Amino acid sequence: MNQLHHDDGGTRGSLTSADRIARSLGWLSIGLGVAELAAPRLLARSLGLEGKERLIRAYGAREMVSGVGALSANPAPAIWSRAGGDALDLATLARGLKADGGRRRNVGIAMAAVAGIAAIDIACASMLTAQNRRPKTGGLRDYSGRSGFPQPPEAMRGKAARVAAQPSAVMPQMQPA
């Protein structure tokens, strides 16, 4: 059969830009999480946070959890939690500002990066929340007129009831071939 229908060439999809951003943020979280879990000492040294290795490792675990959540069917809570995590990261990094010259620069760069990502997290989380929102009460439709029956349900009760003597509908007899 050849083209049955002339197509207008348009493609429409269900994936929104917020979904795409959430997915990238999820992978970013997982990448960061792996780094924080695997090399906390290296990170601590370059950011002037010596002695905070366990904290960094805990942050790594947090990133992994948000990452997996952000890649799930409902990413909004994980992205909000990432936004919260960004604030924690900034607070922790700020301590590194007391470090000496070179490392202080590292900390500055890291803080700028986190602040930038935080802005994306917040924007993405708000978009996700908005696109999934449904009214709690106001604006809900009332379907109490939709019974599907010709008469009130009370009058329909048992209209198709099985006669007890019938063989079980669940296990019908085998029919001849």
Added chain:
Amino acid sequence: MKALVWHGKKDIRYETVPDPEIEEPRDAIIKVTACAICGSDLHLFHNMIPGMEPGDVVGHEFMGEVIEVGPENKALRKGDRIVVPFTIICGECDQCRRGNFSVCERSNRNKDVADKIFGHRTAGLFGYTHLTGGYQGGQAEYVRIPFADKTHVKIPDGLSDEQVLFLGDIFPTGWQAAIQCDIEPTDTVAIWGAGPVGQMAIRSAILLGAKQVVAIDNLPERLSMAAAGGAITINFDDESVIERLNELTDGKGPEKCIDAVGMEAHATATLDSVYDRVKQAAMLETDRPHVLREMIYVCRPAGILSIPGVYAGLIDKLPFGMLMNKGLTVRTGQTHVNRWTSELLSLIADGQIDPSFVITHRGDLADGPDMYRMFENKQDSCIKVVLRP
């Protein structure tokens, strides 16, 4: 032609795909006149069902007009109007002869993989995973129907598309869910989930003569539709499901319980649903069995659990000891659609029920991707979407 095509999690696109062709002598091609989005499509949308491939055309609730028939198909003619059951059936194998159509032994063309994964194969399904044959689905302008001489329900003149469309899935699914309960006039039937399947199960339980039908959900608009069909409603955000069900049954529990929710049950206020969300997110279990646990707990001993809700893989912390000791019977499965369709078609033709009551949204096929999002998020009080190509 145009179709709705699966590309991954949350990614369904309206795009151009090759037109279907007759491949086997029993095939037919139909021009789709109406199709719907099912709760099972949401499991695919969330990538919860293994074995999907990017490029798969989705949709398994559809009907249309026959436009081409294979040389060995003596049952259909050009111009016939048919509803297509979502389970593809050969009509000849042992299981088909028993009426166990959803486990037809011949319609799944990926039999070998299915045998390995499930132990034994199940039927081919439209617009679903490659474990069930990977057949192109019905959210499309045209569809090839394999084994079409058996895989159809002929529709007499005088009935509208919307009246009969749901004969292909949700009406028989709700009906089978109720039938599996062996309903007696003294029974209370509790139904979790007031989505389209739950709504059909409520009507079926009433028609089959249950004393009391109770519907459980947390979406007020769905509960209003459940009440319209004759159900007592429980909003699980506002009250304890277990306490209320016991109250309604003199403390004995409902004799029959139906799970019309499936593997993506929402977290209620209880701890176990949080536990499942975490485990599922971490890929340690695939399904969230919150409803199953609640049913096993509240069901009256010697009662029946009927489970049309779809599960895909592994569940965790299922109180099997409770199930065993209470002597509960479990009945489940994809629906044996054609086992019920002639009976249900007569109910519709006789005016005993009009299943179109459940339709809340209509659109063009091109609106499909947006409609998936709306149905997913239950926005605009959406319960059931019908699309016209």
